[in-house]
Amino acid sequence: xxxxxxxxxxxxxxxxxxxxxxxxxxxxxxxxxxxxxxxxxxxxxxxxxxxxxxxxxxxxxxxxxxxxxxxxxxxxxxxxxxxxxxxxxxxxxxxxxxxxxxxxxxxxxxxxxxxxxxxxxxxxxxxxxxxxxxxxxxxxxxxxxxxxxxxxxxxxxxxxxxxxxxxxxxxxxxxxxxxxxxxxxxxxxxxxxxxxxxxxxxxxxxxxxxxxxxxxxxxxxxxxxxxxxxxxxxxxxxxxxxxxxxxxxxxxxxxxxxxxxxxxxxxxxxxxxxxxxxxxxxxxxxxxxxxxxxxxxxxxxxxxxxxxxxxxxxxxxxxxxxxxxxxxxxxxxxx
Amino acid sequence: xxxxxxxxxxxxxxxxxxxxxxxxxxxxxxxxxxxxxxxxxxxxxxxxxxxxxxxxxxxxxxxxxxxxxxxxxxxxxxxxxxxxxxxxxxxxxxxxxxxxxxxxxxxxxxxxxxxxxxxxxxxxxxxxxxxxxxxxxxxxxxxxxxxxxxxxxxxxxxxxxxxxxxxxxxxxxxxxxxxxxxxxxxxxxxxxxxxxxxxxxxxxxxxxxxxxxxxxxxxxxxxxxxxxxxxxxxxxxxxxxxxxxxxxxxxxxxxxxxxxxxxxxxxxxxxxxxxxxxxxxxxxxxxxxxxxxxxxxxxxxxxxxxxxxxxxxxxxxxxxxxxxxxxxxxxxxxx
Numbered sequence: 137x138x139x140x141x142x143x144x145x146x147x148x149x150x151x152x153x154x155x156x157x158x159x160x161x162x163x164x165x166x167x168x169x170x171x172x173x174x175x176x177x178x179x180x181x182x183x184x185x186x187x188x189x190x191x192x193x194x195x196x197x198x199x200x201x202x203x204x205x206x207x208x209x210x211x212x213x214x215x216x217x218x219x220x221x222x223x224x225x226x227x228x229x230x231x232x233x234x235x236x237x238x239x240x241x242x243x244x245x246x247x248x249x250x251x252x253x254x255x256x257x258x259x260x261x262x263x264x265x266x267x268x269x270x271x272x273x274x275x276x277x278x279x280x281x282x283x284x285x286x287x288x289x290x291x292x293x294x295x296x297x298x299x300x301x302x303x304x305x306x307x308x309x310x311x312x313x314x315x316x317x318x319x320x321x322x323x324x325x326x327x328x329x330x331x332x333x334x335x336x337x338x339x340x341x342x343x344x345x346x347x348x349x350x351x352x353x354x355x356x357x358x359x360x361x362x363x364x365x366x367x368x369x370x371x372x373x374x375x376x377x378x379x380x381x382x383x384x385x386x387x388x389x390x391x392x393x394x395x396x397x398x399x400x401x402x403x404x405x406x407x408x409x410x411x412x413x414x415x416x417x418x419x420x421x422x423x424x425x426x427x428x429x430x431x432x433x434x435x436x437x438x439x440x441x442x443x444x445x446x447x448x449x450x451x452x453x454x455x456x457x458x459x460x461x462x463x464x465x466x467x468x469x470x471x
Numbered sequence: 472x473x474x475x476x477x478x479x480x481x482x483x484x485x486x487x488x489x490x491x492x493x494x495x496x497x498x499x500x501x502x503x504x505x506x507x508x509x510x511x512x513x514x515x516x517x518x519x520x521x522x523x524x525x526x527x528x529x530x531x532x533x534x535x536x537x538x539x540x541x542x543x544x545x546x547x548x549x550x551x552x553x554x555x556x557x558x559x560x561x562x563x564x565x566x567x568x569x570x571x572x573x574x575x576x577x578x579x580x581x582x583x584x585x586x587x588x589x590x591x592x593x594x595x596x597x598x599x600x601x602x603x604x605x606x607x608x609x610x611x612x613x614x615x616x617x618x619x620x621x622x623x624x625x626x627x628x629x630x631x632x633x634x635x636x637x638x639x640x641x642x643x644x645x646x647x648x649x650x651x652x653x654x655x656x657x658x659x660x661x662x663x664x665x666x667x668x669x670x671x672x673x674x675x676x677x678x679x680x681x682x683x684x685x686x687x688x689x690x691x692x693x694x695x696x697x698x699x700x701x702x703x704x705x706x707x708x709x710x711x712x713x714x715x716x717x718x719x720x721x722x723x724x725x726x727x728x729x730x731x732x733x734x735x736x737x738x739x740x741x742x743x744x745x746x747x748x749x750x751x752x753x754x755x756x757x758x759x760x761x762x763x764x765x766x767x768x769x770x771x772x773x774x775x776x777x778x779x780x781x782x783x784x785x786x787x788x789x790x791x792x793x794x795x796x797x798x799x800x801x802x803x804x805x806x
Binding site: 265266275278279310311312319320321323343344345346347348349357358359360361363364365366367368369370371372373374375376377379380383384386389390392393394395396397400401403404407408 | 601613614655682692700703706707712
């Protein structure tokens with residue numbers, strides 16, 4: 137796979153982005169990584185770089201606080217715009233950026249383009265628990281229609297097969313109760329569409345307290361709820377781990393005991409670290425797009441690129457085909 | 472305060488409910504607790520009961536799976552119906568039930584009645600972190616209008632002053648970003664109403680990862696989002712604590728180390744235990760209504776009743792006055 141990497145986006149760009157990309161390239165000898173950004177900034181960091189790494193010139197970044205669409209129009213040579221345009225032109229199959237999420241989404245929509253049959257895209261993120269699940273949408277589309285949630289189920293299902301190697305992923309609908317009649321109008325109607333689709337292995341409604349329990353491989357919801365769920369889960373995990381750290385470091389005796397437990401507690405912390413996956417996927421566009429965390433370090437960038445390369449190409453094609461089939465069935469049922 | 476307690480509702484009724492009520496009554500000598508349920512079931516459990524505990528006859532319960540409104544109509548003598556009717560008749564100022572949440576909400580709406588100016592009620596729950604916050608709505612009203620969220624802010628603010636002893640509570644709006652323009656239509660318009668109200672000390676938008684960080688005393692959102700947030704927070708906390716337990720009990724050496732840390736880890740677990748507050752408050756009705764957890768044990772029931780009694784009476788009156796004033800201002804601004 138050929139991947140364009142926005143070398144200038146993110147709090148720790150370019151150092152951590154370039155370091156992560158180089159580490160990934162060393163492990164991905166059959167794939168190609170193209171770093172996008174000011175050549176004079178990036179070149180000096182490529183001493184001893186493997187042969188499958190190259191540079192593409194770009195000028196400037198779209199910052200966190202800026203209006204994404206307006207900035208992309210004003211700065212067509214910015215790193216995220218160039219990285220996205222390479223996907224559209226077929227030079228690469230995927231792009232990665234740890235810069236402004238809004239800029240990545242706008243670049244994907246405006247420069248790469250949506251899949252046919254996909255009104256709105258979704259950002260999909262792995263919830264990092266012992267029983268991981270793919271949650272979407274976590275913020276690309278805050279106001280959804282029921283059909284959007286069916287589309288997200290299809291997109292998430294295709295992604296889970298390719299990227300997570302789950303042959304027949306179970307899809308759950310985030311809701312306030314398990315019974316089919318629960319929820320607001322969106323959830324009720326989405327439940328009906330999901331339950332009726334031959335293209336979704338529907339596991340029913342999933343309540344907030346079940347999201348970490350492995351009851352589904354893919355969890356769909358609107359971008360407002362998904363964003364709040366994801367950030368709540370991250371915030372609470374961090375809060376509890378902080379309390380555990382406080383308990384361990386309280387006294388000399390607990391510190392001694394903590395030293396024995398330290399390797400296991402660190403591994404626990406690593407298991408729930410969002411950097412394990414290194415980023416989120418934007419689904420519903422004509423290519424693979426990975427949005428890194430703004431504070432991604434080399435390890436996160438490396439993990440994201442490795443995962444991306446392993447998932448192989450064809451995500452857009454497979455998704456478009458499944459969307460069409462599923463929508464055909466909904467229309468057929470309605471006749 | 473006089474409190475009617477549904478002695479038959481909940482997984483552990485009547486034993487744990489009665490035990491919790493008796494424990495609370497012993498600490499609340501100036502208050503009165505009336506246990507509502509079959510006399511022949513409850514009387515034998517009242518040996519050595521303090522003088523401020525009495526019994527009111529009721530027959531039958533509304534079960535978890537039943538349609539609440541229909542069951543209440545079919546069984547007007549059920550324990551939750553009798554407990555609610557006592558509030559309406561002025562015999563008690565508050566009722567507590569650990570039975571079906573739907574039945575408690577329906578009993579409060581149909582038998583106690585809504586406050587003037589309150590289109591829809593909200594269930595308010597304390598998020599049990601080191602920096603606790605009151606979250607509402609967690610499920611009474613899954614589809615909200617912007618004005619409902621302003622009402623929730625008023626109701627939560629009055630409650631925080633009386634029940635949590637916070638003289639000027641800060642109110643945050645759950646949203647997908649900090650900036651005012653973020654969110655779906657509901658969140659955007661609610662932000663405008665909250666920012667413009669003289670009756671709300673508005674702290675702005677609060678993202679999911681901030682809910683445990685003490686940035687606001689009261690967090691408002693619609694009942695769909697609030698329910699998912701609450702259950703996600705509870706689920707993740709339980710998940711992480713389970714992983715910590717796994718680390719501590721892994722080997723003989725870690726168990727030994729764990730023994731040193733045990734008191735602190737147990738206290739940590741207790742700090743985030745939902746039973747600390749023993750239940751949720753239904754706000755927006757003409758009395759104080761506490762909804763216990765279905766699996767509440769004596770400690771939770773006791774805590775709920777103590778908290779209720781300490782908050783004092785007048786919640787409904789104060790809330791109604793503030794709602795009227797806040798709505799008056801919105802109308803004035805619109806002219």
